[in-house]
Amino acid sequence: MPRLEEIRGPEDLRALSPHAARELAPRIRRLLVESCTAHGGHLGPNLGVVELSIALHRVFDSPRDRILWDTGHQAYVHKILTGRTGAFATLRRTGGLSGYPCRAESEHDVIENSHASTSLSWADGLARANALLGRSDRAVVAVLGDGALTGGMAWEALNNIAAAPERPVVVVLNDNGRSYAPTVGAVAGHLAGLRTGDARPTLFENLGLAYVGPVDGHDIEAVETALRTAVALHRPVVVHCVTSKGRGHLPAEEDETDHFHAVRAAAARKPGSAPSWTSVFGSELADLAADRPDVVAITAAMLDPTGLGEFARRHPERVIDVGIAEQHAVTTAAGLALGGVHPVVALYATFLNRAFDQLLLDVALHRAPVTFVLDRAGVTGDDGPSHNGMWDLSLLNLVPGLRLAAPRDATTLRRALREAVACDDGPTALRFPKGSSGADIPAVEVRADLDVLHRGERPDILLVSVGAMAATCLDVAERLAGRGVGVTVVDPRWIKPVAPGLTALALDHLMVATVEDNGRAGGAGACVAQALGEADPGLPVHVFGLPQRFLDHGSRADVLEACGLTPRHLARALLAALPSGRRARRGAAASLAAG
Secondary structure, X not given: OOOHHHOOOHHHHHOOOHHHHHHHHHHHHHHHHHHHHHHOEOHHHHHOOHHHHHHHHHHOOOOOOEEXXXXXXXXXXXXXXXXXXXXXXXXXXXXXXXXXXOOOOOOOOOOOOOOOOOHHHHHHHHHHHHHHOOOOOOOEEEEEEHHHHHOHHHHHHHHHHOOOOOOOOEEEEEEOOEOOOEOOOHHHHHHHHHHHOOOOOOHHHHHOOEEEEEEEOOOHHHXXXXXXXXXXXXXXXXXXXXXXXXXXXXXXHHOOOOOOOOEXXXXXXXXXXXXXXXXXXXXXXXXXXXXXXXXXXXEOOOOOOOOOHHHHHXXXXXXXXXXXXXXXXXXXXXXXXXXXXEEEEEEEHHHHHHHHHHHHHHHHOOOOOOEEEEEOEEOOOOOOOOOOEOOHHHHHOOOOOOEEEOOOOHHHHHXXXXXXXXXXXOOEEEEOOOOEOOOOOOOOEEEOOEEEEEOOOOOOEEEEEOHHHHHHHHHHHHHHHOOOOOEEEEEOOEEEOOOHHHHHHHOOOOEEEEEEEEEOOOOHHHHHHHHHHHHOOOOOEEEEEEOOOOOOOOOHHHHHHHOOOOHHHHHHHHHHHOOOOOOOHHHHHHHHHHO
């Protein structure tokens, strides 16, 4: 029996006897548990696809045969089987393996996919390309979970795939009855009927697809037989594999919440730390709803990850899980608002991208009082480029009539949520990052509509802090004070529209700078710069934010460091940008460079 490190690629796996292949499964699970427990990661989904992944790579010849992973966090086993065992301890760490398929890592990673329900469209495109170019010697295989079938894009793709029986596509349905939580809706009911043999003909067959299954997804030889049967049909076919999330690790199997969907690194599980942004939001919304019977919460298959668990326990009749269907969630919210209730749509910031048209034309155009709560805004870090919430401010700034808040701590989050839900004449949104909310940061003064967090001895620089960057900005102010530069730090709290009081305060300073963990293009800083440019075209305004590129995975601290959004980098940049003539500038710059 070879060690996992000796499996350098699928060809080594195919050379094993069936018995030897089966013996790999517990070893892989042991590695998954050890690594994810120590460093964090998506444990439950990968424990459930061990045998399925082995069978896929024993039947298909990757990378000639294209294996596409929907919601690629289930591709850890695929990484192990394609020669990356030796680097597995670096998973999701700076400079290490990505937590999703990554083309820079391996030729076996075909698409860098991490948003659900998209793999079938990729498969349809590849199958069409094969047909156009006369390639008939390779397979196209899409692996997706039953949860992904709650997303409309999957059915748009199936509509096209089923209409072309001459273009083979193998759809491997990894049916574990869940995404994060149990899969919802009529499709989930149909799949449950298939698992018990009570739902023939299948919905897939009615569309014109062939169907093989259900198959025990933890029986390697049974899955191999089903896959070979599918290939021999030379047409689009669904192979229905029934699996168990968290399989082989008792704590995961017994966890009813999400079967250890994602576990935190051991070092991050610190007792007594400040509550997470997510938990602060969830608790406050549940309390608010006790006083407001018209408040309804909407989730797109992420009840607990977005903090709605407590709301669901206290107000179960007022929580709606639409499945992995962000577009539907947003327009449903518009309908609810039209019907006289106030919906709160809780999403990860990166997933709002999928529903921008609905936000713009179904919600904002109708001035619907819908509140959007965007978790994981800004740099999320270890989940990589697809999960950084660095686009939302730029997108939301395009939406007429929408008001947008970025709280800096738990207290301002609670306040902003109540203010948002009190708005009844248009949409509102608030955003906050992943992780601990940290210590509260009190205002030393409230000036008009701004919280002043720090006042320097001189009005040299007005530093506008956006959301969770407040602590960083205060650190910058202290560093510059030691070099004789006066900094006023303000937090507008509501960043769209630009606070009128900000213009008046800015005109009292030599220079203005904004700091945000959103992309610089079109973000909060760009809007401030535009507003101040109209008031005083000669006032220098410097916008600090994330570069408009896809950021490599790593810790939040490492990513912010690489982007120059640390107190040290910002202080040095601000000092260099200070208008000429400011005394002690040269000496201070030299001091900062040294420290």
